[in-house]
Amino acid sequence: MATLVLDNGAYTAKTGYSHQDVRVIPNCQFRSKTLRLKTFTANQLDEIKDPSGLFYILPFQKGYLVNWDVQRKVWDHLFGKEMMKVEFPDTSVIISEPLFNFSSIQESMNEILFEEYQFQSVLRINAGSLSAHHYFQTNPLELCCLVVDSGYSFTHITPYCRGTKMKEGICRINVGGKLLTNHLKEIISYRQLHVMDETHVINQVKEDVCYVSQDFYQDMATAQLKGEGNTLMRDYVLPDFSTIRKGFCKTPEDMLFSGKYKTGEQILRLTNERFAVPETLFHPSDIGIQEMGLPEAVVRSISTMPEEMQPHFYKNVVLSGGSCLFPGFRERLQRDVRALAPAEFPVSVLLPPNPVSYAWEGGKLLADNPDYDEMVVTREEYQENGHFICEEKFDV
Structure with missing residues (x-):
């Protein structure tokens, strides 16, 4: 069958x-x-x-x-x-x-x-149970894993032991891909161009240019610089659906020689939006959502487990879902969880080839x-x- x-x-x-x-x-x-x-x-x-x-x-x-x-x-x-x-x-x-x-x-x-x-x-x-099954099948020696499933509507953190879901450890953050796209639409509409009706296009912008910052304050300072010192600024060419079917990002070299810009190209100039939008996953309070961020939720979830099992969860944090695709997501989560976790436990966050x-x-x-x-x-x-x-x- x-x-x-x-x-x-x-x-x-x-x-x-x-x-x-x-x-x-x-x-x-x-x-x-x-x-x-x-x-x-x-x-x-x-x-x-x-x-x-x-x-x-x-x-x-x-x-x-x-x-x-x-x-x-x-x-x-x-x-x-x-x-x-x-x-x-x-x-x-x-x-x-x-x-x-x-x-x-x-x-x-x-x-x-x-x-x-x-x-x-x-x-x-x-979906988290399917991800856990996948992980246990490909890592048969592991007994525990923590699945961080960051999807469209929310992000769930779920501990599994020997394939069994530990319900008391489940945490949910009400931040997902949809909220991030809507937040980016609001920022661009306020600063540059009314795009509140352009969900499809701005979702593409988010996927093409946003990333998770490894040092938020340093990136914020860089984003405020003028001229060549601002290495984070990107120009995004919006599609017009006649000659340009899909939007794309200008290379930094193209941006230095602005003569390369064609007339009629509609440009979005993005600076701190690139990392401020995904930052919401790590600090939801930045936009008024009174919830803990992802690293705190991971540590909180593991802290509800029996003490002898906690080191196993810290070294088997598995990412799944589309919001994990932001460049720098895995590295930032690993660094922040490492800072919050007990010093004697090794921390390992794993990003599959296709989350x-x-x-x-x-x-x-x-x-x-x-x-x-x-x-x-x-x-x-x-x-x-x-x-x-x-x-x-x-x-x-």
Whole structure:
């Protein structure tokens, strides 16, 4: 029987059969200003010639799946002939859901997967648990790990011991990729150009030019310098969707010879925004969110664990999720946790080659687990026992 792995994130869905490679597609629908009446779903985004002023219709709000109409349309597109060609009665699905998901959402998901799509069997699981499974499979000698999953809506820090989630140690910070993009939109709109409607473009700017500072005050001082002394300033050429399809960053050499700039290029000049926006993950109070930052949350999570296990967690901190892709993220987190952790414990923060699909790859490994059939709920079991059997079997 085929096993479909679907890491159903709030921003992207990572999907693929367990014997194939992953495909990452936007988990939402779009409407464009120019084609107001037409709705595009998931990877149909590539068909939009002018994605300026793109209007996102998201199935997730504040990290929880609330718009089932949009989610169904994305899944229909995903499971349909053009993409996965899913044969539902012969397919098992591993699907991710957020920590502390509401039981009403879980029940709706059970109904849709079993009754509408009629999958043969289902396993609902957290993305963090899939990441932990991936880590334990590739590091069989390790007993503990701490998964830092920094996604679109929030960042979760979850300790695992021998594959079991330690619920008392879970911490959540309400900062994720969406908040960072919105913050960058506000800064640019206040300082330079009104971009509040340009979520798609500014998200691209964030991914291309932002980084995590290793010395915030030093970088702030550099960003205030004039002329060549300001090594942090970057000029970003915005797309016009006729000659420039995708925005790009000017090289420092181009910026020295401003004669190289073409007429008609719309430029965003970015200085301290480049590192001040990702800094929110480390100091949410900078923008008025009264929560601890990531390093404090990691130390707080580990401090709730039994004392003899704590050194194992400090040396196995695993990063996953798209917000971990900022240059300097791993180094800064390692340095800050090292400063807060007890001196006798070694600290090691690990960034996988692709943190976005790390949880999905964990699902792929889980599908080959000899105990996999014991973990799932089959359609027959669901028809016989209803939601009760899912609550009993799924540790979410």
